[in-house]
Amino acid sequence: MRDVAIIGVGLQPWGELWEKSFRDLFVEAALNALDETKVDKLDNMYIGCMSGGLFVGQEHIGSIMADYLGQRYLSAMRVESACASGGCALRAGFIEVASGISDIVLVGGVEKMTDVSGDGATYALATAADQEYEVYHGATFPGLYALMARNYMDRYGMTRDQLSAIPVKAHDNGHNNPNAQYRMKLSVEQVNNSVMIAEPLRILDCSPITDGAAAMILCPLDRVKELSDKAPIKIIGSAMATDSIALHDRNDLTTLDAVKVASEKALKMAGKGINDIDVTEVHDCFSIAEIIVSESMGFFAPGKGAEAAANGETRVDGKHPINTSGGLKSKGHPVGATGIAQGIEIVQQLRGEAHNQVKDAKVGVTQNMGGSGGSSVVHVMEVA
């Protein structure tokens, strides 16, 4: 396998973007990524998108995006693992370049979620859960994560204030991120008093519905000098794992096994331990997710993640900086794009270009999650 580097990254400001179509979003992010490189012509493209069919009535997403990006005839496919689709695109592109079959691969993600009316977005997102055993019986995602939060509280005595530390930190970081959907700062009191969605989760525990896209350009490490002037970032670990898609069938509600397995595999491939990681983006679709993920990855012992977050250990200047971008909560969560945007934050941290720069960041990790933890994709990156 060849060494693979990221030589260009691109986003656009995320939000509720009525004036931009599904294809506009992707093309804008892809052109921004290409602009960081000297690449004119791609060899291949992988696009993460969770549900083009339900959100915008468009499948065949690889072709439409290749066409609108001016790269007709390109090989281009869409990959999907619910909200981990972006991570899948990065993994597929990494394998493609590592294999030697292609040199220059764009990996991207896109979702336009605000064009559906009524409960259309809730229905579309629920297709990441088990349709027959969960959704049919009325479960939605806030409800599934609420079960995890309640179980965690019962077992470990997490307080409401500890849980609120997650969105407060997210918005403190997102406040400095010009592409974030919600840049206002939050107080613990605001989170504690926000509208209840699924007990104990309140509206400010939940990531928003977002229109957005993200893209990265990959190439073999030995071609970086010729293709970009930016400091190349090397992908040194990549792994994906699944778990039972239905929550009731898991071994334990306060551990995410897919996260644990993918994280261990990716770190092993990278030859790193968890304490070698300087900066991490995790999938905080709900406040409780960030806490359980941080434990399942091994940053904190079981039951210690909430306390660690409340003590500031996951802040930019903490021992384990997590979600310096603002996370899904502040930055937004266009589901197919999230995994790529996580990678972009890590690339910018490792280049020393981040909005909330972690000092001397040399190794970073992304953890992207599908559904209530039915899948997880983890990547480890390093300054080349």
Add this chain to the structure above:
Amino acid sequence: MRDVAIIGVGLQPWGELWEKSFRDLFVEAALNALDETKVDKLDNMYIGCMSGGLFVGQEHIGSIMADYLGQRYLSAMRVESACASGGCALRAGFIEVASGISDIVLVGGVEKMTDVSGDGATYALATAADQEYEVYHGATFPGLYALMARNYMDRYGMTRDQLSAIPVKAHDNGHNNPNAQYRMKLSVEQVNNSVMIAEPLRILDCSPITDGAAAMILCPLDRVKELSDKAPIKIIGSAMATDSIALHDRNDLTTLDAVKVASEKALKMAGKGINDIDVTEVHDCFSIAEIIVSESMGFFAPGKGAEAAANGETRVDGKHPINTSGGLKSKGHPVGATGIAQGIEIVQQLRGEAHNQVKDAKVGVTQNMGGSGGSSVVHVMEVA
């Protein structure tokens, strides 16, 4: 890149399968493929599915299928390029094994299309076209292929009888295929007099709506002896290409550029010319598609494909046997599964196990297509 072999294949009888769920279909085909091998545990899985969201309200398809296959924690993602999604799964799995990152990979496809009511299937399939420039204005797939057929007739003088030779041959072959959805034989008169759908295409020019799945097991060529007793089939060429997704934006309505580009690339990778190919499965979603594809791949000169088919040149004992399985028309077209099932027919031909065996078949090709030709995936296979 390592050499990659197919060591097991599995289907189930396709049709309108009310008694089987989405996950049942996939698991049945996957277990049939595993039964041809000594494999217990997979390293990875790629599943082609066009629109789980619109057809059955289920995305996150990799995870759900890994779970129900008893392979929890497996890396598993879904890939999509409309009706070429199965071909994408084969390509992604091929690249994964070739890269060296995984050894044993299941590639599959699945679609459950008959659970939607009213015009739900037509709407779901139309998401393979350009939603904003085609579908919104009323175009459906029979309409788009009818434009190609009319243009081909005007330019080359194809007769109705010549066009009807395609479904007649498909059903003659499918008659012997126990997994085919429609096994009855057809006459030219029956096709000519069947109900008009989109002039000049009649109902017997159109592939059906189908529930079905298909799966294959891939491994490195140097591990075949240990993992299967079946004659291994080597994948020697793999390519994908896109084109404008919207028909009005193509260079020419009677050539499919995505097919041409993918076919040339795959043959080049395989080191074969088109006349080295002994047996071929092409994407005959409509009668006209088989004719135009056979020309775009180079089997026949432009304008000569219809005549060649009517003269029997694409029959099992003809010069260029095409769709010996019965093709999409007779076998059925569960869109995500089609590309894998095409590969299974070629594997069985090369093993000498086909229902309509081509004598001394040593090299075979599959051509899978998305939408009206917005994408195409081509694979070349050879007896190992």
